[in-house]
Amino acid sequence: MTLTGWLQAVVIFAVLIACTKPLGSYMFAVFTGRRTWLTPLIAPLERALYRITGVRADDEMNWRQYALAMLGFSFVGFAYLFALLLVQGSLPLNPQHFPSLSPGLAWNTAISFLTNTNWQFYAGESTMSYLSQMAGLAWHNFVSAGVGIAIAVAVVRGFAAKGAGSLGNFWVDLTRACLYVLLPISMVAALVLTAQGVPQNLNAYRTVTTIAGGKQTIVGGPIASQEAIKELGTNGGGYVNANSASPNENPTPLTNALEIFLILLIASGLTYTYGKMVGDTRQGWAIFAAMFALFWLGFAAIYHAEASGNPLVHQLAVRGGNMEGKETRFGVAGSSLFIEATTGTSTGAVNASIDSFMPIGGLVALLNLQLGEIAPGGVGSGLYAMLEFVVLTVFIAGLMVGRTPELLGKKIERREVQLAILAILVTPIFVLIPTALAALLPAGSSTLGNAGPHGFSEILYAFSSTNANNGSAFAGLGGDRFYYIATGISMFFGRFFVAIPMLALAGSLAEKRPVAAGAGTFSTASPTFVLLLLGTILIVGALTFLPADALGPIADHYLLYAGRTF
Amino acid sequence: MLKFLLVALRMTAVTVVLLGFLYPLLIMGIAHLAFPAQSSGSFVRVGGRIVGSRIIGERWTQARYFHGRPSAAGSAGYDPLSTGASNLGPDSKKLIARVVARIATLRKENPRESGMPPIGLLTASGSGIDPDISPSDARYQAERIAAARAIPLRRVLAVITAHTKPRTFGFLGEPRANVLALNLALDRVNGASTR
Numbered sequence: 001m002t003l004t005g006w007l008q009a010v011v012i013f014a015v016l017i018a019c020t021k022p023l024g025s026y027m028f029a030v031f032t033g034r035r036t037w038l039t040p041l042i043a044p045l046e047r048a049l050y051r052i053t054g055v056r057a058d059d060e061m062n063w064r065q066y067a068l069a070m071l072g073f074s075f076v077g078f079a080y081l082f083a084l085l086l087v088q089g090s091l092p093l094n095p096q097h098f099p100s101l102s103p104g105l106a107w108n109t110a111i112s113f114l115t116n117t118n119w120q121f122y123a124g125e126s127t128m129s130y131l132s133q134m135a136g137l138a139w140h141n142f143v144s145a146g147v148g149i150a151i152a153v154a155v156v157r158g159f160a161a162k163g164a165g166s167l168g169n170f171w172v173d174l175t176r177a178c179l180y181v182l183l184p185i186s187m188v189a190a191l192v193l194t195a196q197g198v199p200q201n202l203n204a205y206r207t208v209t210t211i212a213g214g215k216q217t218i219v220g221g222p223i224a225s226q227e228a229i230k231e232l233g234t235n236g237g238g239y240v241n242a243n244s245a246s247p248n249e250n251p252t253p254l255t256n257a258l259e260i261f262l263i264l265l266i267a268s269g270l271t272y273t274y275g276k277m278v279g280d281t282r283q284g285w286a287i288f289a290a291m292f293a294l295f296w297l298g299f300a301a302i303y304h305a306e307a308s309g310n311p312l313v314h315q316l317a318v319r320g321g322n323m324e325g326k327e328t329r330f331g332v333a334g335s336s337l338f339i340e341a342t343t344g345t346s347t348g349a350v351n352a353s354i355d356s357f358m359p360i361g362g363l364v365a366l367l368n369l370q371l372g373e374i375a376p377g378g379v380g381s382g383l384y385a386m387l388e389f390v391v392l393t394v395f396i397a398g399l400m401v402g403r404t405p406e407l408l409g410k411k412i413e414r415r416e417v418q419l420a421i422l423a424i425l426v427t428p429i430f431v432l433i434p435t436a437l438a439a440l441l442p443a444g445s446s447t448l449g450n451a452g453p454h455g456f457s458e459i460l461y462a463f464s465s466t467n468a469n470n471g472s473a474f475a476g477l478g479g480d481r482f483y484y485i486a487t488g489i490s491m492f493f494g495r496f497f498v499a500i501p502m503l504a505l506a507g508s509l510a511e512k513r514p515v516a517a518g519a520g521t522f523s524t525a526s527p528t529f530v531l532l533l534l535g536t537i538l539i540v541g542a543l544t545f546l547p548a549d550a551l552g553p554i555a556d557h558y559l560l561y562a563g564r565t566f
Numbered sequence: 567m568l569k570f571l572l573v574a575l576r577m578t579a580v581t582v583v584l585l586g587f588l589y590p591l592l593i594m595g596i597a598h599l600a601f602p603a604q605s606s607g608s609f610v611r612v613g614g615r616i617v618g619s620r621i622i623g624e625r626w627t628q629a630r631y632f633h634g635r636p637s638a639a640g641s642a643g644y645d646p647l648s649t650g651a652s653n654l655g656p657d658s659k660k661l662i663a664r665v666v667a668r669i670a671t672l673r674k675e676n677p678r679e680s681g682m683p684p685i686g687l688l689t690a691s692g693s694g695i696d697p698d699i700s701p702s703d704a705r706y707q708a709e710r711i712a713a714a715r716a717i718p719l720r721r722v723l724a725v726i727t728a729h730t731k732p733r734t735f736g737f738l739g740e741p742r743a744n745v746l747a748l749n750l751a752l753d754r755v756n757g758a759s760t761r
Contacts, residue, residue, distance in 0.1 A: 007737045049584075053576040072570035076578050126647045135586035142585045171573060178585065187593065194597040197621045200605040201594065205647075208609075208616045210624050211749065212631060217646050218607050218619045224597065225590035242639070242649035245692030247621040251608075253739020310656045313665055313688070320685030324661065325651035327691050328635065328698040331740035335692070352692045353651030356661075454655035476653035560657040 001307045005333030009299060012257055012337070013292075016264050020288065023265065024272020030180045031153045031173060031273070042179050049175055060166035063507025066154055067500050069170035070147060074114055074496075077143060082110040084136045094129035095204035101127070108484040113140035115495035116148055116378060118230075118237030118348055118471035119487055121479030125219050125240040130202055137237055138226040142186075145233025145266075146177035148346075148380030151499050152270060153177075153277075155384045158506025159408055160278045163513040167506055181266065182233060189228035189262055197251035200224040223248055231262040234378040236348030236471045244338070244351040245327055256334050256351060263341045263349070267291075267376040270383045278408050282525035287386055290533045294375035295344050298364045303336040305360035311561060322361075325353025336361070339472075343368035346378025348471030355449065355458065355474040359560060362457060362474065363553035369464040370549075371541040372427060378469065384502045390524065391420040391505065393536045397522050397529075406521060409514030419505040426497040428544045430490050431463045435548065438463070438486065447483065449476020452566030453559065457552035462487060464545075467494035610746060618746050622646055623697040629675065630714040631749045632699065632707055635686055636668060639694025652690045665689070678709040698742035701730050715756055725751045 029036045050057055061069065084091075089100035101109065105121055112119045113136075122128070128137065150173035157167050194200045203220040210216050223239045227249050230237060244250040244259060268288065275284025307321045321332040330338070335352035342349050343365040354365050368375060372385045391407060395417050398405025405412040438444025438459045448455040458474040465472055466487040477483070523529060559566075597605035608620040618624055625644040626633045637643030638652040654661035665688050672683040686703040704726045712719040729751055730743045 004733065004737045008739075011737065049580055052580050053573055055573060055577075068567060069570045069573070072567065073574040073577060076571065076574040080578055080582075123648060123650070125649065134590045135582055138590065139582050139586035143581060171577060174577070178581065183585065183589065186589070190593045191596060191600070194593070194605045195601045197604045197608050199607050200590075200597040201607070203606065206607065206609075206616070208618060211612060211617045211753065212624075212626055212628060214625060216618055216622070216624050216644075218609070218622060219646055220607060222590040222594060224605070225593040240649050242651070242693035242695070245651065246649050247623075247693060247695065247697055251621045253734040257734075257738050309685075312657065312662050313685070316665060316669060317682050318665070318669070318685055318688060319682075322656065322689075323685045324654065324656070324689040325692045326689075327693060327696050328686060328700055328703075328742045329696075329739050334739050350692075353653050355653035355655060356651060358656050449653050450655040450658055452657070454657065457655075474653070475650070476655075556655070556657065565657050565659045565662055566655070 001303055002333065005303065005307070008257070008333055009337050012260055016261060016268055019265060020268045020272050023269030024284070025276065027181060027269055027273040028276040030176050032277070036180065038180060038184060046175060046179055053171070055171040057169065057172050059169055061169055062165050063158070063167050063503045063510070066167045066170050067503045070151065070499070071496070073170070073174070074147065077140060078110050078114045081113060081136050081140060082106050084132060085109060088129045088132045091129065091131050093131035093202065096129070098127060098129050104481055104484040108488045111488045111491050112471065113137055113235070113237060114144060115469050115491045116144040116233070116235055116346060116381070117466055117469040117491045117495070118235045119466050119473070119491065120237055120471070121484065123241035124238055130221055133226060133239060134222045138229060141226065141229040141233045141235040141237065142178050142182055143174065145182055145229070145235065145379045146174045148378055149177040149181065149266070149270070150174045150380070151503065152380035152383040155387060155502050155506040156274050156277045158510040159387070161510040163511065165507065165511050167503070167510060182229060185232055185265070186225070186228040189232060189258065190224045192258060193227055193255055194224035196255045197247070198224040198227055198255065199248060219248055228262070231259045231347065231349060232265065234263060234267070234345045234347040236342060238349065244349045245353070250351055253329055253334060256330050256338060259349070260338055260341045263345050263347045264376060266379040267345055267382040270380065271376070274383060280525060283408070286525045286530050287383070287390070288376070290530050291374055291376035291382070291386065293530070293534060294371070294537070295340065298344060298368055298375060299337060299340040301364045302340050302357070302361045303333060305358040306332045306336050308358070310358065312563070312565065322356070322358055325356030327351065339365055340368070342472055343470060344373065344375035344377070346373045346381055346469045348465065350472050353475060354472060355476045359553040359557035362461070363549060363557070365472070366457070366461055366464055366549060366553060367541065367545070369468040369470050370427065370431065370545040371537055373468050373470060374537065381469065381498070385498065388420045388423045388502060389533060389537050391416055392424065393529070393533045394522070394524065396536060397532055401522070403520060407524060409517060410509055410512045415508050416505050419501045419508070423498045423501040424540065426493055427467055430467045430493045432548060434463045434486050434490055435460050438482070441482070443480070443482035447478035447480055449478065450566065453552055453555040454566060457556060460548055460552050463490050466490040469494050610750070612750065620744065620746065621697055623695040623745060626745065626749065629710055631752065632704060632711065632745050634699060634745045635696050635703070636688070636690040637694040637696070638690040644695055646695055649693050649695055651692045651694065676707060676710045678713065679706055697744055697746065699745055701726065701741055701743060704743050704748065711752065715752065717756055721755055722752070725755065
């Protein structure tokens, strides 16, 4: 590890902290219908959109209506992308004449983008037409992120409500998330990216003769516009197969820093929005502190493992960190930070090959997914995943002191705890059972890219990633019908069986009237609470996943240092 | 539910137009005016002819040119239509065998260099089209290039120094040199005609 490597991480983080309050306040204004500095520009567009779609902006929804609207929109979005991919071969904006996708791949891809996962069993540069990329995949990058923010805002409204049963209006939240938050930031980011060299055109690929006399094909496409929302919306689906390792998506150290910043930006800002909405910004900072404590622990572990390098390579008298699967311009530090950011959120973009990381580097990435992506988490999903742990922690703290647990003055009772536990249980059920099945069935292990415990890690990572709607991979794993179907199911449940219980929980809390805090009330903004929250997250995560992880990356680590190869 | 589906359909249609078409086309328009070279692919021209892209690595084999890093993109490497990494785990037999083979090849190609090859030249990049090498990757090849071109070593070293980019703002990323830029500079030192 080097000082400059740490400095890079610290400076990006400092900029992030500086943006958390302004962005958080801005999003608070946006989602509570207050005026912002962009209102004069965007409000006419917003009103036109409501007029065309027939949305009545002041209609309030209870949690069931909110969830139904969200599901209806998701279903239409799924059907649209599925159909688009099935017929892209006969549609325009396809200068490379790519054929339509097979039904299995189109189905998996449509679920993947719908759920903000962006798991990819295809190579974008040789599969997707420009039309599919910009009007299909990049559109989903916007709205799946918008849906995530909408759900988070609705959940927070439930926490903050004073006895009204309403969570807001799904269509309004979705529209505002896209128009006021995602679109303006994406536009600025896309222009910076293209200034740095990310292509943004509709030209056909160009084949040139190099000065050494060889042939080279240079890829084109609307890449910058998609790259911006891919990171900002914590989607992560690469325009090209190598994702953000490709210089087409991430050409310079500056774009690398910008992409890391974009990945973390909204999740960080939403913690402040949460604090404002519940009327106590310390509540937001407490969650921020817990999220970034995990983030820094993870980064330190990955960076240390990767900087230490591969002992089997060192035996050959070669020095240096682990550079297999990493780009020269990012090096070990820039790759470690990106991977911590992308797995601590639900992004799944990668600027290096996680499959080729040291076992401990891979383990941290895997644990980030298994803990539910809360460091700081996906846009919206990070906050509501963290809030499920907050409910659980308050409950456990209540048990410890023998008092009815309270959160923001509201009693946490049986229904709330049941719903939080339900949301937490989805992760182990849809990760561990499919992993066990895949390891047992020939179809599950025939497409592995590595042998030994590392091969098992590829399976475990695939289901941890799809269930957590991350989309990054131990990419040696190949795709076939078994994985199309199994990961598709894992992504679906990972998204909706966390979001819907959380909406129900918010609906239940919304109906409760808060009572004033007394002398015995346990403050959820105190350092003690942050520590308790971290403890709960780590214990739940460790109890659930350590046995499986021991068979994968942990065994891999010890065997590697014992000199075993596979 | 039917009401929600109707709104969802209309919402999808409107947002596809706005976010799926107008947004990328607007960015394209601005980029075309403000950053025409970057947005069209950062082409590098020699005598008016496009010979590559500043941001995309290519395969170099001749002794007189700097070589890029090993590549796992496509069967021959550096295939921009099949980008990606080897995805081999750190304890993979295949990976270790590849590193051993690369050491042997590099030592044969660079007989005047006594030290071990640097890590960058022994490991495949993440994209398979990494356009850069580290300064030590470049220096390791300097003696070979000087001999192949029959020019003094110091002129090759001067090319490396002139084309090494430091970390951005002193702390972002790593120092690096663009292989195509290095090789074009070599050809300017003593012409491409000696092929």
